[in-house]
Amino acid sequence: MKARAFDYARPASVAEALAAFAEADGDASYIAGGQSLVPALALRLQAPAWLIDIGHIAELRGIAVEAGWLRLGALTRHVDAHDHPLIAAHAPLLALAAPHVAHPAIRNRGTLGGSVALADPASEFPAMMLAMGAEMEIAGPEGIRRVPADAFFLDLYQTALEPGELLVALHIPVARPEHRCAFDEIARRRGDYALAGCGIILAMSGGVVEEARIALLSVGPTPLRAHAAEAALTGAALDADAIRHAQAALMDDLDPPDAPEVPAAMRCHLARVLLGRLLAQIAEAA
Amino acid sequence: MSATLPVTLTVNGETLTRLVEPRETLADLLRRDLGLTGTHTGCEMGVCGACLVMLDGLPVHACLTFAVQAAGTEIATVEGLTESTVIADLQRAFHERNALQCGFCTPGMLIAAQGLLARLPLPSRAEIRDALSGNYCRCTGYEAIVDAIETVARRRAAGETAPAFAEEPA
Ligand SMILES: Cc1cc2nc3c(=O)[nH]c(=O)nc-3n(C[C@H](O)[C@H](O)[C@H](O)COP(=O)(O)OP(=O)(O)OC[C@H]3O[C@@H](n4cnc5c(N)ncnc54)[C@H](O)[C@@H]3O)c2cc1C
Ligand code: FES
Numbered sequence A: 001m002k003a004r005a006f007d008y009a010r011p012a013s014v015a016e017a018l019a020a021f022a023e024a025d026g027d028a029s030y031i032a033g034g035q036s037l038v039p040a041l042a043l044r045l046q047a048p049a050w051l052i053d054i055g056h057i058a059e060l061r062g063i064a065v066e067a068g069w070l071r072l073g074a075l076t077r078h079v080d081a082h083d084h085p086l087i088a089a090h091a092p093l094l095a096l097a098a099p100h101v102a103h104p105a106i107r108n109r110g111t112l113g114g115s116v117a118l119a120d121p122a123s124e125f126p127a128m129m130l131a132m133g134a135e136m137e138i139a140g141p142e143g144i145r146r147v148p149a150d151a152f153f154l155d156l157y158q159t160a161l162e163p164g165e166l167l168v169a170l171h172i173p174v175a176r177p178e179h180r181c182a183f184d185e186i187a188r189r190r191g192d193y194a195l196a197g198c199g200i201i202l203a204m205s206g207g208v209v210e211e212a213r214i215a216l217l218s219v220g221p222t223p224l225r226a227h228a229a230e231a232a233l234t235g236a237a238l239d240a241d242a243i244r245h246a247q248a249a250l251m252d253d254l255d256p257p258d259a260p261e262v263p264a265a266m267r268c269h270l271a272r273v274l275l276g277r278l279l280a281q282i283a284e285a286a
Numbered sequence B: 001m002s003a004t005l006p007v008t009l010t011v012n013g014e015t016l017t018r019l020v021e022p023r024e025t026l027a028d029l030l031r032r033d034l035g036l037t038g039t040h041t042g043c044e045m046g047v048c049g050a051c052l053v054m055l056d057g058l059p060v061h062a063c064l065t066f067a068v069q070a071a072g073t074e075i076a077t078v079e080g081l082t083e084s085t086v087i088a089d090l091q092r093a094f095h096e097r098n099a100l101q102c103g104f105c106t107p108g109m110l111i112a113a114q115g116l117l118a119r120l121p122l123p124s125r126a127e128i129r130d131a132l133s134g135n136y137c138r139c140t141g142y143e144a145i146v147d148a149i150e151t152v153a154r155r156r157a158a159g160e161t162a163p164a165f166a167e168e169p170a
């Protein structure tokens, strides 16, 4: 359980990091919190010649609100999602999801940027980026670009990040007063990757759903927007009928893989139960 | 063969510099180079929790941090926390309640518990269990560990100054 030997670079800026990657001819990995990468190196699933430590780049840090957007530097740690007052106020869905991510010691080092860049379909934060309509700020040799979450998660562990590009920050539209959000997941043990998870943001007006954003994790190769369930809710009064309709519509959104230990029908069932519970929770609190 | 690099960090209050291979983990540095074998290594992939240390005051896995990444940080191991007596009450409660058998998991349990009580001084039993979700114990069945941590939370909240861990009479 030891990583293969590698060389180590510790750039001080995004420009230096991109240059270090180019110099390594692509045979390099960025390391942020290392909470996914170090096990992968120890298991020798990856063996890059260079490790480029981005953990000391000031441009990748910081939590701030700018013109209706919450900017989270890529190095924002899981524990900040848990505890930071600006995240609680402006991205409450992240705060709800954070306690479900791994274990406390991993949350002390793991970064939101690392989680989103890795894009594990069983991870909480990538799915919440979809639910919140976040935009990813990406730095590459050609400069900076912003990619909306809906266009970021492409396939299993595949994102819009090209090799060598850095995720600089996550930009999240700040929660509005009419927003109601809820998150839950079903895992065999707290901290384990979930069998299914769901995050919801509803814009409510007098008991009616004006806009719905629903994202699921662990139900396919990428985090998933539940467009059919969202459409079923939009314009409806949030009552038992609407919840049933949304649950039925959700089945059109899902096509989970069939595995012996977790059959597709079981994941569909869990997702359906979660959606029902979370919508009922929002309806009750209204 | 990758070059070794000098790393300067503070371990249990002492600032020191060592030459390390980049692939050497913080756990390797502590155990092999510094002889601090209280930091245990079980899985070396973040699953068992035996290797927890305090890094700048927060519990982290020494097996999931390369020593080079820890440059400039302050590390406290179970040895340092024992010497400074900040976990003496936890150690005493673990002893009283038989919250260890083989002791392999104990350093990690103590550090996880210390981290929890710093964040949440009076946790419920469910919150204690939740905080230990990344710490495996193959011996005790956890019940006694949760009891011991609950006891210390109450004692600390009541302002009881921790009696130092009593050595067994010779
Ligand atoms: C026992 C255990 C349980 C876990 N349970 C969960 C769980 O329940 N849910 C969950 O979501 N996660 C879980 N994790 C993973 C954890 O959340 C990771 O911390 C997180 O996925 C990665 O963040 P990191 O900063 O540690 O990234 P790293 O491990 O440093 O990097 C991960 C990948 O992202 C790339 N990367 C990192 N930052 C950037 C960037 N800014 N730009 C471009 N690429 C980048 C790296 O090159 C690497 O490929 C668990 C991990 C362990 C060890
Ligand atoms: S040795 Fe670090 S978690 Fe098991």
Ligand code: FES
Binding pocket: B099, B100, B101, B102, B103, B104, B105, B106, B136, B137, B138, B139, B140
């Ligand atoms: S006491 Fe043996 S593993 Fe916990």
